[in-house]
Amino acid sequence: MLWACILLPQLAMDGVQRHRADVDEPLVLLTGSSQRRILQAVNPTARALGLKPGQSLTAAQALTRGFATAEYDSVAIERWQQFLAAWAYGFSAQVSLHYPRCLLLEVQSSLGLFGPWPRFEARLRAELSALAFQHRIAVAPNPAAARVLVNVGDGLLAGDGQTLKRILDPLPVDRLGLSATVTTAFKRMGLRQLRQLLALPRDSLAKRFPAEVLGHLDTLLGHRPLALEFFKPADIFDARIELNFEVASHQALLFPLRRLTADLAAYLAGRDSGVQRFALSLEHRAGADTLVQVGLLSAERDPGMLFELTRGRLEHQQLPAPVLAVRLVARELPVFMPQHQQLFDERPQQNQPWEQLRERLRARLGDDALHSLGARADHRPERAWVSEPTNTLLPVSGPRPGWLLSEPQPLRDISLRILSGPERIESGWWDGEDIRRDYYVVQTRTGQRGWAFRPVGSDGPLLLHGWFA
Known part of the structure; x- marks a missing residue:
């Protein structure tokens, strides 16, 4: 070994x-009673001034006060x-x-x-x-x-x-x-x-x-x-930084915040885990602490990302009083699953993983500002999706366009090609808005692919309902 x-x-x-x-x-660490303070440790800059461990504080101040x-x-x-x-x-x-x-x-x-x-x-x-x-x-x-x-x-x-x-x-x-x-x-x-x-x-x-x-x-x-x-x-991360002076601005809190999130990331890497929810406490001289809750949709541990997300939450927080100390507590440390990436990533400097972009937007705009498409148990295209503040993606059960028109439009292109279909959709009888349609995947003369339908039994033109990307 x-x-x-x-x-x-x-x-x-x-x-x-x-x-x-x-x-x-120049910095020195002090020990001893209030009557006789002793220099226990000195940094290199303080040593260059002639200070050394074991020296009394009185003797050190006689040499320099800087x-x-x-x-x-x-x-x-x-x-x-x-x-x-x-x-x-x-x-x-x-x-x-x-x-x-x-x-x-x-x-x-x-x-x-x-x-x-x-x-x-x-x-x-x-x-x-x-x-x-x-x-x-x-x-x-x-x-x-x-x-x-x-x-x-x-x-x-x-x-x-x-x-x-x-x-x-x-x-x-x-x-x-x-x-x-x-x-x-x-x-x-x-x-x-x-x-x-x-x-x-x-x-x-x-x-x-x-x-x-x-x-x-x-x-x-x-x-x-x-x-x-x-x-x-331990199963809990708890770190606190006491500031040297009262801080009344968000900008002055960024340095201790960056240190705390970097320590959290190092701790998580050691445990091979991530963090999905943690709390940042801003301690004041009087009154209750200001609590900033940071929640993620999935476990993360990248130090830069944790800092940016916490910073975004902090900047939305009004400081009721100057801050004396900052404390970060993380109690939920789930297993971290790395994101799968392509072996050859094209233009990586211009790309950002969806998970990181999603969390940055939530931190900057708020939890309720970001919505995604969720599926609804309804076959009618107009009613088959719903906007919800989650990270659920709309499941695909067949060829469906990414852009659905608010109102179907007639297609009068004589060179229109039908690529597939028909796919019959019959639904909605229970609420009085039932539909009976035959849907086709079509291609226009310019190469655009669309989703069009014709009501069952109708001989009229196809009605364009959406465009494929």
């Missing part, structure tokens, strides 16, 4: 910064790790959060689907970058070794046990994941590399150190399996 470890070194900072439009703004602050939220870190685990679930059925700020994925079984590891790795990195999370990735035959390698270097690959041992042998003992007490004891004994530990008799190590030391080394080398609890994605 092959295991990939994805280290998220700046998870807390990334979780805060991805909700800000200006990613180059930086923003946010709270270091351990609960948010856990929430982001759960979100990324749901994303990773789309690439592997075995995803674990065994180590903090890390994702463990069994990737050997996924290579047949996503291609060789270099291609697979490139896709993982591209999607993590699109989600705005910094990362490091390493691969090893077991998850414990992958966790150690990701600290050694980004992109390391140990495809087998021999390669793994060659990489691990020269590693310092303080890079092996052992406790600080054990590492200090090894250094005092002059043991500074893994190869020196492995050269010692096991009995000596077992007598001098706790049993966990030998167990960890065996796990690292793949001699002992690591007990893992595998992640299962």
